[in-house]
Amino acid sequence: MICIFLFFCFITVTTLEDPCFTTKLIDDWRRSVANGDSSQICDNVLEEGWYRVVSGSGELMPTVCPYGGFRCGTTTPFWLSSSEVTGSLYPDNSSTVNRTTCGANYYGDCCEKTIDIRIKDCGCYYVYYLKPTTGCYSAYCFGNQLPCPDGLTSSTGFTPGCTNSSCARIENTQEN
Numbered sequence: 001m002i003c004i005f006l007f008f009c010f011i012t013v014t015t016l017e018d019p020c021f022t023t024k025l026i027d028d029w030r031r032s033v034a035n036g037d038s039s040q041i042c043d044n045v046l047e048e049g050w051y052r053v054v055s056g057s058g059e060l061m062p063t064v065c066p067y068g069g070f071r072c073g074t075t076t077p078f079w080l081s082s083s084e085v086t087g088s089l090y091p092d093n094s095s096t097v098n099r100t101t102c103g104a105n106y107y108g109d110c111c112e113k114t115i116d117i118r119i120k121d122c123g124c125y126y127v128y129y130l131k132p133t134t135g136c137y138s139a140y141c142f143g144n145q146l147p148c149p150d151g152l153t154s155s156t157g158f159t160p161g162c163t164n165s166s167c168a169r170i171e172n173t174q175e176n
């Protein structure tokens with residue numbers, strides 16, 4: 001009986017402590033590096049903590065400088081820098097890594113400011129430990145896709161592969 005009780009206690013504690021089970025979600029396609037609108041998001045009000053990104057535009061923080069800024073819904077987008085990292089920027093095997101993000105500004109400096117973050121591998125997704133940025137507009141970039149243009153659709157509702165759905169169905173039928 002005590003065994004069973006302790007077992008559930010253990011499960012509860014590990015569930016609460018494992019950042020993979022965070023309830024903080026980021027669901028905002030405007031953070032996509034493909035979004036050129038620069039006055040939408042300020043992460044100076046972001047609450048520090050572990051986040052899972054579930055945006056349809058993608059869950060990965062870009063690893064290439066959004067040169068010149070004015071992307072990801074903000075003026076100074078933060079991206080995942082590979083300086084001082086050997087091997088993969090993203091962790092595997094449920095491990096956690098410390099990484100540096102860089103803010104890219106409008107005059108071409110790809111690392112005007114840095115913010116340290118952590119990334120944990122959760123098997124089929126990652127979680128990110130994020131701190132608020134300083135200043136507005138500055139924000140973390142996530143994903144590289146955009147919603148399908150009006151009138152077009154895809155399985156996710158996002159690029160790539162947006163088609164005129166009714167036409168695509170007919171083409172598929174004819175191919176088979």
Ligand SMILES: *[C@@H]1O[C@H](CO)[C@@H](O)[C@H](O)[C@H]1NC(C)=O
Binds near residue numbers: 092093
């Ligand atoms: C992760 O696990 C795989 C399979 O066990 C192993 O080949 C790989 O080296 C591990 N990676 C790291 C970074 O430990």
Ligand SMILES: *[C@@H]1O[C@H](CO)[C@@H](O)[C@H](O)[C@H]1NC(C)=O
Binds near residue numbers: 097098118
């Ligand atoms: C990673 O960052 C955390 C939190 O800042 C720190 O406690 C830990 O020592 C760091 N790990 C490494 C390997 O630098």
Ligand SMILES: *[C@@H]1O[C@H](CO)[C@@H](O)[C@H](O)[C@H]1NC(C)=O
Binds near residue numbers: 167
């Ligand atoms: C979508 O289908 C309509 C009706 O067949 C057609 O007029 C339109 O040009 C198509 N749009 C695209 C982007 O293919």
